[in-house]
Amino acid sequence: MDLPRIIAANIDGRAENTRYRQSQFHRLQSTLVENIAEIQDAIRLDSGHTRQEVRAEVVLALQELRAHYVSLSLSKDLEAEYRIKNGKDSADACRGVGIVYITPTTHTLFYSVISALTAALAAGNCIVLELPQTTLVLPGILRNILPDALDHDTFTIVSQRPDLSFMNKALLVSQLSSDAPNGMISPASSRTVAVVDRTAKINEAAEALVAARFAFGGRSAYAPDVVLVNEFAMKPFVEAVIQHASRYLAGENGEARQQQSPPRRSGLLDSIHKERTARILVSGSNWGVVEVQDRESPLLRKKVDEKVLLVHPVTSLDDAIDINASATLAATYAFAAPASAKYLTQFIDSDISWSALPSRGEYPTASKHAIHRSPSKNHARN
Structure with missing residues (x-):
């Protein structure tokens, strides 16, 4: 498990450098584009969504990536860094929390992972992504491609929750209703x-x-x-x-929608x-x-x-x-x-x-x- 490396990178402030973050975004975007067909096929197999719905999820996820990438500006970050040296207040100064631990929802899993991951990356954090072992196809693909796209020192994937000694050092960003209310919890379980x-x-x-x-x-x-x-x-x-x-009751070309599994009455x-x-x-x-x-x-x-x-x-x-x-x-x-x-x-x-x-x-x-x-x-x- 790479958690000690994540802790060490956080202490070093590895993810705070703007050029480093921009480089990570470039690598992530290239990897996703290279594997986009496989990702879309996996989403469709796991969810049974139509091609149009799958494309919508993928496009929205890539839009999140782009939005967080364009929020990065080396010139603005340098101006903010040297305000005090130049005799200016820096009341709006902020930095990442350090380590972000993400537990995505299974609904629209790809979008849930990419939106949270890119937000945490843009803010200058080290990231741990929880993807439990399941029979779904997409989590396996993400386990294969994301570690190769991102720096092993600042990003890792785990299949189960680490102990409290690590979790106390991280901010939990959870979309699961089962998580206790500490950290950023957004399960959307209300009506x-x-x-x-x-x-x-x-x-x-x-x-x-x-x-x-x-x-x-x-x-x-x-x-x-x-x-x-x-x-x-x-x-x-x-x-x-x-x-x-x-x-919604017909196929994408107007024909009766085919079920990928035997029909189950609601x-x-x-x-x-x-x-x-x-x-x-x-x-x-x-x-x-x-x-x-x-x-x-x-x-x-x-x-x-x-x-x-x-x-x-x-x-x-x-x-x-x-x-x-x-x-x-x-x-x-x-x-x-x-x-x-x-x-x-x-x-x-x-x-x-x-x-x-x-x-x-x-x-x-x-x-x-x-x-x-x-x-x-x-x-x-x-």
């Missing part, structure tokens, strides 16, 4: 809720929410666990959802068949759209990891807010006129909230969003 008001563009809202819920096998941590729909918009919304769902749909609190509006093999009718149904408090879109009618904005008053959500998606979206995102407690902003006098499509955080940390970004 996610979407609200569709009658002032929303119904078709665009349906298209965006179907994509979020049905893509990547329905396993995205930030896919909406329930969609709260104004009762006056329920009928057109459901009709639009069924229309847009058809693209466990959630099985339980809903026995429920009196909900009814299935439309369903197929391993997917469905379900209306939750009873406000006391446990489905309204469930974290969903299948291709099942739960919808529930609400009478007003306040009604939607009241339903979510008991816990902090991972995310809120507000499809509404700007004033209504502001009201929803202000009073629904979420780690992050997304709402549509007007564009040239009209509401934009669902892909044109701004971020509104909780009231104490409110900001917007186009």
Whole structure:
């Protein structure tokens, strides 16, 4: 195990040099590009995602790599280093924590690894990546290519958690809900809720929410666990959802999607068949759209990891807010006129909230969003 070398490199400050970090980025990018076909094949084998979904994950991961690389600037770092010598304050000076220990989620594993790894590298840290031994293909490929791409003194991969004597020297960056709350923990295990008001563009809202819920096998941590729909918009919304769902139920060329493994009926749909609190509006093999009718149904408090879109009618904005008053959500998606979206995102407690902003006098499509955080940390970004 290379952990003693990681500790020694951290003491030496090996990863703090800007040119060194830039060199590591170049090597990492070249290695990933050389092996990109093998990586994409592995992702598809492990996940069963479509080629389009696999490409999306790979492109987003490479965009993360580029974004962190361009954040490095030798001239800016030198200016900051010599501020004190030049009689200037350096109030914004910062440096890496030293050693970063990363435990990625298995969902979109490639993106999870690359985004966290490149962020830690750009900040000037030594890095330990935890990849347990599994039957999945991608972890084996990453174990083969990443150590050759990065300096052995500042990067290593382990299959199990080191003892506390090492972990006490590292910052844990974890995307696993099983990890204790020390370090940077972001498992996204809290629920996610979407609200569709009658002032929303119904078709665009349906298209965006179907994509979020049905893509990547329905396993995205930030896919909406329930969609709260104004009762006056329920009928057109459901009709639009069924229309847009058809693209995820067919293959990439329009043919019926082939299963790589024997079809498995959704466990959630099985339980809903026995429920009196909900009814299935439309369903197929391993997917469905379900209306939750009873406000006391446990489905309204469930974290969903299948291709099942739960919808529930609400009478007003306040009604939607009241339903979510008991816990902090991972995310809120507000499809509404700007004033209504502001009201929803202000009073629904979420780690992050997304709402549509007007564009040239009209509401934009669902892909044109701004971020509104909780009231104490409110900001917007186009």
